[in-house]
Amino acid sequence: MGRVFSGVQPTGNIHLGNYLGALKQFVELQDDNECIYCIVDLHAITVEQDPEELKEHILDVAALYIAIGIDPKKSIVFVQSTVPGHTELSWLLTCSSYTGELSRMTQFKDKGKGKESAPTGLFMYPVLMAADILLYDTDIVPVGIDQKQHIELTRDLCNRVNNKYGETFVLPEGRYLKEGAKIMALDDPTKKMSKSAENELSRISLLDDEAKIKKAIMRATTDSDGTIKFDQENKPGISNLMNIYTAFSDLSIEDIEKKYEGKGYGDFKKDLVEILVNGLAPIKQKFEEIRYSDELIEILKDGANRANAIAEKVVERTKKNMGVGLPR
């Protein structure tokens, strides 16, 4: 039994990469751990957002959390900005961070690329993420492999504060899946699937309809070799599709290779479309049921209260150890 924390940005539709890298783990972990799942709206505003759209996206992600099987009775589900400890701890950690280490974050380098001046929020992004995690005495952080550098920074900040001010934080560990850790773009398997890529066919969102799923899979980039073999390096396109296939079926990668021996990509892709359409149908149905309900708002309010009760104590402990505030 451990404490689990993770978050997803409410920016656009959640895609298969988010689901297979992170969200699927959220569900698996909730039976044996105390899980806290956050919708990180304060991270979303590190890039420009339309306020009206953002409001909707926050509830979309919340509804998707429930739709994929997160049980709000077992796990805490809440919106980051509704618990003040996130911003408070973020400042306390900022004072133990260095511009050098933050400049080395690849996400910052990618997003601020070529610009003389980048938004400060983008620069501070990883410190806020460290605050999210350390705020709950988190043991395990289920994420995709693209977050590894941020997790390592969180661990560095944790150790630094503990060494400087005495035992304050619990040292968290990232949890990455073998097969879903990095789902690649369908149109270009050398890039990761992302919410922001221009080509809609590069990703499949959890709420996409059958026609879109079919189009994206049937047009997915493979290779000219024509055999269904898992080889990430030389056959990244088909290997990526096999990763998706195995995650939505009972078949292992080896089973899939056997099943499609002597068959072509067309057969494989047709089956994959069916598997995905069937696999996503219950998620879509549950999403529709909960998205516009009062229940969803109640879940988020209750989640904020429960999260806040934990967070307050950790902020208080940190302030005390750092010597800020009134004498206790």
Ligand code: TYM
């Ligand atoms: P975000 O919203 O970009 O992505 C949510 C989760 O999806 C994973 N992911 C992927 N996994 C596999 N293949 C892909 N192509 C792919 N694309 C995205 C991400 O690794 C992530 O786990 N910084 C985080 C949000 C965050 C957070 C936190 C996470 C803020 N605070 C504290 C954990 C703990 C992010 O940008 O997620």
